[in-house]
Amino acid sequence: MTETDVDPDRAAELRGQMVDALVADGMIISAQVEAVMRTVPRHRFAPDASLDEAYAPYKAVFTKKDAHGVITSSVSAPQIQAMMLEQAEVAQGMRVLEIGSGGYNAALLAELVGEAGEVTTIDIDPDVTARAERLLADTGYARVQVVAGDAEDGVAASAPYDRILVTVGAWDIPPAWIAQLAPKGRLVVPLRIKGLTRSIAFDHAEDHLVGTSGQVCGFVPMQGAGRHQEQQVLVTGTGEIALRFDDGLPVEPSSLDNAVRTPRAESWTGVGVGRQEPFDTLQLFLATVLPGFCIMAVDPDLDTGLVSPSNKWFSMATVDDRSFAYLTTRPTADPQSVEFGVHAFGSGRAALAETVAAQVRAWDQEQRGGPGPRIEVHPVGTPDDQLPAGRVVDKRHSRVTLSWSAAPTADDQAVPHTPTAQGE
Structure with missing residues (x-):
């Protein structure tokens, strides 16, 4: 034109x-x-x-x-x-x-x-x-x-x-x-x-x-x-289901091999959300309180139905030892809303499913409708004791902190920084 x-x-x-x-x-x-x-x-x-x-x-x-x-x-x-x-x-x-x-x-x-x-x-x-x-x-x-x-x-x-x-x-x-x-x-x-x-x-x-x-x-x-390239773990050995990690892989990514082929554990939260209601603070909240937070993606061309997320391209997920879990939804009696739930696989699937579900409930009770976390960026060499309380995400040049106004966990409500084996 x-x-x-x-x-x-x-x-x-x-x-x-x-x-x-x-x-x-x-x-x-x-x-x-x-x-x-x-x-x-x-x-x-x-x-x-x-x-x-x-x-x-x-x-x-x-x-x-x-x-x-x-x-x-x-x-x-x-x-x-x-x-x-x-x-x-x-x-x-x-x-x-x-x-x-x-x-x-x-x-x-x-x-x-x-x-x-x-x-x-x-x-x-x-x-x-x-x-x-x-x-x-x-x-x-x-x-x-x-x-x-x-x-x-x-x-x-x-x-x-x-x-x-x-x-x-x-x-x-x-x-x-x-x-x-x-x-x-x-x-x-x-x-x-x-x-x-x-x-x-x-x-x-x-x-x-x-x-x-x-x-x-x-x-x-x-x-x-x-430029920064995220890394991924293929939990079936093929490209069907990928767990994408932004800041380095888990210490032993091979421990997740074929975890998806174990029986599925489910935990439903009782937390509903409108189909058009934004829940971006839930995403940041789970990224704050779950040390193994990652994104799960399913290749539609290879999908065999092993997992059933509500969004195949982008689902909130987490890993813990030899297990992984992801967030999904199911319909409620109200056609305009859905309920959050968790599907988990691996040897510790039941405990991990309930851990994630508990954090969804904590978000619902303490953070829903709120302003989200206070985010700060500090120089890379800043000592821990000079950073605000909360989650620390270490990057190449900086230390990013996410602090919530209400305590997200039971013991002082802050997840300590846990470095990954293959991160920056």
Whole structure:
């Protein structure tokens, strides 16, 4: 689709409908974000998409894939961009760094900071930056500085930044991002913790970061020095059922071999959830209180029915010694809700099923409807006694802590940090 093929009135109409939908759904809450999303022509940054595709409120536009068909670049879905802009609270005159280029989001940022502000965008793929630079110039945003390079080092030449927005999935927070953030600056980043990605707004607090909000999201993963590959255990010896671990495998992954072929233990929690009700805090809660937390995925082409999760692609799971368990659901008398339950396999299946079920009940009683955990990022060498109470997730450059306002376990309600044998 070239610009000469576009009906400008139709584009404006669809852009207005997109913004109206995001305002109605609470994704856009400020007048500033609403104004810039009504102003910037999103379709100009997705020239290979139709107008309907470019302005679909909840769909990303994929702009590049690698030789294996894996998506490496995209124009993020409008609701994700609106959400992150609201988290960032960008104001006129600010200096902003965007990590992960595409053009459209940088144009939105340029509108928010105005002529007195500065926007720098960086991407590791020179094809992406060349495309972004061309599209920004064509749409009147040539003042945005486009840099080709590995964002692990940030862009020191234009630092410090009042805001840093990361628009690719990050497993860790490199020291350069914190060093280049202004003393009262804010970093908004889709951070992966135990396999769960949340867009978190972090405020700069001396030598560490303090999270102020977290929202569920999904992004193309970071490339270059910041790339991180999760590891997996195939519990049947084939690719049918995979347990994915984000921070290293269990000490003896072979102990799970064929555990799934033992009789299944079940424990139903009595905790119901509406079919459209979000339960993202349950995911983070289980990742906090279950040391063996992982994600189970079932290959639909190889599925023989050995397991029956409610979501075959992404199910919360955990391992313990020679057993593993996963969360599932079953219908209730209310057609609009389901009940959480646990299926477990292996030699300790009954005990593990009840352990997980008990934690689901604890979430229901203590955390449901709450704000979720307080998430902080501290330098990698920070001693344990200088970290807040809670779960510690160690990464290459940082120590991420998750602290809940109510105690999650019986003995001081905090799961101590347990290093894995094959982690970072």
